[in-house]
Amino acid sequence: AIKINQVGFPPAAQKLAVVPAGKAAAFIVVDAHTGKPVLREKLGEPKPWDVSGETVRIADFTALKTPGRYRLRVAGLPDSAPFDIQGNVYRALNIGALKAYYYNRASTALLPQHAGIYARAAGHPDTEVLVHASAASAGRPEGTVISAPKGWYDAGDYNKYIVNSGISTYTLLAAWEHFPQYFKAQDSNLPESGNGMPDIVNEALWNLDWMLAMQDPGDGGVYHKLTDKDFDGMVMPDQPHATRYVVQKSTAAALDFAAVMAVASRVMAPFERQRPGLSARMRQAAEAAWGWAQAHPDQIYRQPADIVTGDYSDSKLADEFAWAAAELYITTGKDSYYQAMRPGRLPAGVPSWGNVGGLAWISLAHHLPRLTPAADKALITRRITSLADQLRDTWSQSPYRVPLKKTDFVWGSNAVLLNQAMVLLHAYRIGRNQQPGYLQAAQSALDYVLGRNATGYSFVTGFGAHPAMHPHHRPSEADGISAPVPGWLVGGPNPGQEDIKNCKSYPSALPALSYLDHVCSYASNEVAINWNAPLVYVSAALNSLQ
Template sequence: MLTLAGLGAHGAASADDIKLNQLGFLPGAAKVAVVPDGVARDFAVVDADSGKVVFHGALGPATSSPDSGDTVRLASFAPLNTPGKYLLRVTGLPDSSPFEISPSAYQAVSAAALKAFYFNRASTALDARYAGIYARAAGHPDTQVLIHASAASATRPAGTVIASPKGWYDAGDYNKYIVNSGIATYTLLAAYEDFPAFFQRQDLNIPESGNGRPDILNEVWWNLEWMLTMQDPADGGVYHKLTNLHFDGIVMPNQATQPRYVVQKTTAAALDFSAVMATASRVYAPFDKALSARMLTAAQSAWRWAQAHPREYYQQPKDVSTGEYGDKDVSDEFAWAAAELYITTGDDAYYQAMRAPEQATSVPSWGEVRGLAWMSLARHRKQLSAAADQRLITNRVEVLAQQLADGWKKSPYGIPMQTHDFDWGSSGLALNQAMVLLHGYRLTGKRDYLDAAQAGLDYVLGRNAVETSFVTGYGARSTQHPHHRPSQADGIAAPVPGFLAGGPQPGQQDAQHCPKPYPSRLPAKSYLDHECSYASNEVAINWNAPLVYVAAGLQVLTPR
């Protein structure tokens, strides 16, 4: 039975609510709130304890937002940089949610977003020492996984049993998909490559905390171990997914006991695997040379398989109905794998294989990964061989960052998100945009890029038309009922913390299955905080990963 009991304290956003980042801001950050247009032309920031006005400013011009149907003004208070707890006050409107200005504003949410991966670990019990009230029994040992007919080979005919334990559950379901796991794993590795000191200090309170290796690399290793088992040692090909034939019911992991299969080797899986293993090979090299070498060998054999099988697209078998992650354009996956192999090995042949001049760029998503190649090349640009076109690399990152900044400048809500960005997983998209902007900022030092990235994080933490922090457990009005089997089945009122809900998108594909209507058909308001809403309220590892990246990146890069 679904329960609506938790909704009382988090009723629908009202039209006169002020919207802002409910966690707050670093002292040196851009600080912006969205204020519904009314009689007021100015605003005040008030100390939440004393009630004293600490900042006074003029509201920006009124603009109407077609995505939300709202007419709003922006309140900007960047000069207020004294740590404290505040709220925004506008005559004629209710006060905003309280927020903090703090030098550690995003430490906790960054750690929670990473700890969410621990909460989604397959093949292990979660001990109360680490999981608190969310402790649970082990599920999905995945030590007896069947080769599906679609994946049969001479050495592994259909029905062969292999072991493929560990890894993370992909999303609200309990299956494991190489393509989506790949971009999530890469994004966490990229966060470590860009902000190593931040992550070396971070203690997640996971079983590997205190073992001398950064917790983020322990957590990522849990998934890399699984990914390595998804490669067929006979030929280097990589199975597309490890799955039930059909989705589980809404039960805890240990109650989900359907047989598990690996399904069809695909070009996309081989290339994503190759890119991730090449990246991991260089990241883990200082810690474990043998492991690093093993991962590079795995990356290279997957690459060779993909060269020999360039058009093995995923075709969902008739007896399988779980997620597809199908992708019929793998030119971007080829480019990404080539780029990572080039960076790790220094072999110019891989740079040539990338065909860099032909690769445009775009905000990364699981099916369009060209942008990851450009960000990796930019990150390592000072160590690249003469074969690499430095100007092209800089240009690809900067052009995309500038496009996003242009959208941010003209947006009524002051965010990079445009109408077409309210698509499935819009929260993850907002954070991938912010990740691109942070790369642009690292490359050029242009302050606009940092401020636009801040706006992306502000968006998912409450500066949005439904006035919701889409991160469970974080913010005064946060997602309460994510489509996430453990959160739904554990009998605990509060959702498992640190998960990013998919967010508004007007497709509303689940509307006919949901007992409660969406509040609106408008793109920015098509959000339903109900367990039924897989289309707007599911969680997914590839959305959480850029949350880890962006929260850490802003924490590190924002000037003091």
């Protein structure tokens, strides 16, 4: 079949589809309503893609800029899924991707006026959480009861993890810092909508309030996670009543917390009226967590024997130290934080929950004009653009025209790609939109998750003609509604197939085809807050910049 972005394109965007190589050497675009041809072009040269075992040709219909609904037609193949060309074509997608967080809110009922058919009872109040033995301190011995409500469920499970909350919340706050005009106009119909803060900030605050409660006020340390001992069953969130624990203080949790609270402190500064004192409190919380991490620089998270939920354990912490230092530098203006970053030694990598150095460079690059003379501005720009250059080069060589390499097909590969897009978009912006390829490569990344991939699925629930229908997501499975909760990006192809014991029917072992649209597949078809965040960012950016 023809692989194409099933949602569509802004009129000015580069527009590509992938066609299996066959006899046809040309394609046409037809109006989806009238069937009339509107464009005829040659297909690109056939090229093999080793990760999918296909030989494919690119159809480039960038020349078509007239708003409308269309399909691609190639002799001998079924017509493509329909797609739109339209200004602000990702508006609904962007609102949906943010709304997914609302649907995963812990400790609150979702009301029909906000959640429609996905209304549900409140789950996991988290007002009586026990301090686990691994987290005991003099001030809070084992069994101490603390209250840490709100926050988002991490993914398809019902636990809450600080490390993964860090990058997820950051990416939403960065989207707001980078594209404020866009988000001022977005209305996701949240309970807080219309309170004078944009919805993206309102949604981030639901999680930030929880994160604040995960800090021990006695010493500034931050618990690694709030969790059951074992995963809940595939039930609605109000059903489980297992005891909840906060588990071990970790250096990674403290640093990710410090970084995000530093960002949140500057984001909240203009909203004193809505949340008096919160900005200052966040800044203090960030500095206290930083202080704790200085005193405990190598407390790697180690899963206690009686806990089996997600571990998000990371043993390399130079990037976490640097990210926290960078955000504290931007927020406080203290040069000592810039030095603490060790900028000369910090590479820029594509961001992920365990590799956050790239976030430091992204924030520094965005705030460049406001930095003190201590900052090496040329270095900051170079770090972002050299990473973007590598991604752009991979993209331009790729038969599918995606920045993904074979080694990028890991657990959550779809989000690897969208984080690559975030870097490319950032490089495009800080280069005053001059460098060719950055914007096009980012557009290609979004095209891929919306259908221009080897599986032909749109990897976002509720969007596109052929979306994922059976994500590993407890509410989607248990609510009795056939359509899954919308707006979620599933993890995507992952040849690791760590769930193969439960899911014997993977269609292929090839990296780009190791995907199963079945609830069993937590390794290829789960949803997660860190995967949705770059979808929010990238869909906003591509509409704002084109």
